[in-house]
Amino acid sequence: xxxxxxxxxxxxxxxxxxxxxxxxxxxxDIAAVIQALQGDYLTTGPLIEEFERQFADRVGxxxxxxxxxxxxxxxxxxxxxxxxxxxxxITSPNTFVASANCAAYAGAIPDFADIDPLTGNLSxxxxxxxxxxxxxxxxxxxxxGIPADLPAIAAVVRSHGGVVIEDACHAIGGRxxxxxxxxxxxxxxxxxxxxxxxxPVKTLTTGEGGMLVTDNPDYADTARxxxxxxxxxxxxxxxxxxxxxxxxxxxQLGFNYRMTDFQSALGISQLARLEDSIHRxxxxxxxxxxxxxxxxxxxxxxxxxxxxxxxxxxxxxxxxFVGLSLPKDLFVKYLTKxxxxxxxxxxxxxxxxxxxxxxxxxxxxxxxxxxxFLRVINLPLHCSLTDAQIERVIRQVRNCLTNPSLVxx
Ligand SMILES: *Cc1c(COP(=O)(O)O)cnc(C)c1O
Numbered sequence: 164x165x166x167x168x169x170x171x172x173x174x175x176x177x178x179x180x181x182x183x184x185x186x187x188x189x190x191x192d193i194a195a196v197i198q199a200l201q202g203d204y205l206t207t208g209p210l211i212e213e214f215e216r217q218f219a220d221r222v223g224x225x226x227x228x229x230x231x232x233x234x235x236x237x238x239x240x241x242x243x244x245x246x247x248x249x250x251x252x253i254t255s256p257n258t259f260v261a262s263a264n265c266a267a268y269a270g271a272i273p274d275f276a277d278i279d280p281l282t283g284n285l286s287x288x289x290x291x292x293x294x295x296x297x298x299x300x301x302x303x304x305x306x307x308g309i310p311a312d313l314p315a316i317a318a319v320v321r322s323h324g325g326v327v328i329e330d331a332c333h334a335i336g337g338r339x340x341x342x343x344x345x346x347x348x349x350x351x352x353x354x355x356x357x358x359x360x361x362x363p364v365k366t367l368t369t370g371e372g373g374m375l376v377t378d379n380p381d382y383a384d385t386a387r388x389x390x391x392x393x394x395x396x397x398x399x400x401x402x403x404x405x406x407x408x409x410x411x412x413x414x415q416l417g418f419n420y421r422m423t424d425f426q427s428a429l430g431i432s433q434l435a436r437l438e439d440s441i442h443r444x445x446x447x448x449x450x451x452x453x454x455x456x457x458x459x460x461x462x463x464x465x466x467x468x469x470x471x472x473x474x475x476x477x478x479x480x481x482x483x484f485v486g487l488s489l490p491k492d493l494f495v496k497y498l499t500k501x502x503x504x505x506x507x508x509x510x511x512x513x514x515x516x517x518x519x520x521x522x523x524x525x526x527x528x529x530x531x532x533x534x535x536f537l538r539v540i541n542l543p544l545h546c547s548l549t550d551a552q553i554e555r556v557i558r559q560v561r562n563c564l565t566n567p568s569l570v571x572x
Contacts, residue, residue: 183504186363187546199428208424223350224376226383233360235420236373237265243382244326250299255285256511256532277529287315300326305334308475317353329354338472369426393417481538489567506541
């Protein structure tokens with residue numbers, strides 16, 4: 164039974180704290196989940212396939228496989244593409260650790276090429292220079308929602324016979340222009356597999372959750388098999404003494420990476436609002452860009468100019484903290500004191516102690532990614548921000564940038 168009163172989700176905590184990111188959950192999202200909870204399936208039910216079908220349609224892919232997280236989608240992408248022991252897989256250092264960890268899970272060697280200093284995305288030139296005989300694949304990340312240069316990246320990778328995985332966890336529902344044609348992320352020809360995350364900070368959430376999309380039926384089959392222990396129920400594989408009634412058989416070592424039915428209910432409900440969410444984030448990015456353009460020592464993120472089709476996850480502002488004599492940590496503290504939450508994304512992945520110990524990577528490996536990390540600050544960006552809150556962020560950031568000595572008071 165539906166409780167008489169569904170608690171109302173307030174989208175911002177009681178204080179005037181402005182989160183850097185958070186989910187937006189509506190009454191109809193809540194109703195959809197409650198309805199799923201009252202159905203016959205909690206885990207693998209009919210809503211999984213429904214969510215997969217709608218998601219595949221939206222991004223323009225042939226196949227979609229729903230999984231328990233974006234990290235699980237990346238891991239399955241590695242295995243489906245046959246990347247593993249002895250293979251080197253190159254990704255961007257300017258990303259969440261999961262983009263690189265998945266290669267290590269599969270027994271491959273995660274490696275890094277440098278970024279383009281404006282977009283924060285993998286540079287095709289650095290990728291070409293970093294390619295070695297054992298490199299077999301690339302994970303291109305659409306940092307902040309800015310699409311990586313997939314046509315140029317795919318040209319490099321495919322000239323060597325490698326596989327292109329696109330980690331589009333930041334770019335759900337995004338589009339980009341290439342040679343005057345519009346392409347959707349997940350539906351263009353320059354990635355073999357594309358992965359998404361539905362973590363609450365992402366543009367569409369299912370709590371935890373993720374999706375792998377591909378046009379390759381073999382990749383889709385493998386991902387589907389491995390998401391549920393590698394178990395099959397195909398009668399052609401009966402062992403002696405078995406019957407249809409109880410047969411199942413494990414042919415490969417798989418995992419429990421399943422999404423639940425009620426998470427899919429939330430996903431379907433959120434997907435119905437995706438265009439609005441993308442549009443609202445775009446509005447906020449436009450407002451920030453307009454407010455910060457032309458300030459000395461400040462670089463706003465690039466937009467695509469033509470289609471306005473980016474699906475923004477983060478707002479990365481690059482600031483010349485050294486040139487402005489503005490210590491970055493004091494700038495962050497100043498904003499925190501004014502109830503504005505920020506992030507610094509990302510610490511170059513190979514700076515993490517595990518990467519240094521495991522692979523011997525050292526500082527200096529990707530100078531552009533390191534300098535980006537020193538300059539970047541991510542301002543609040545999510546659909547529950549009010550216009551007044553956005554103006555508050557702008558006012559405080561502009562105050563500091565035009566009068567850096569403020570941070571000392
Ligand atoms: C969020 C994210 C992931 C991991 O997704 P989870 O759903 O949290 O496992 C992977 N890559 C990038 C770039 C992300 O932002």
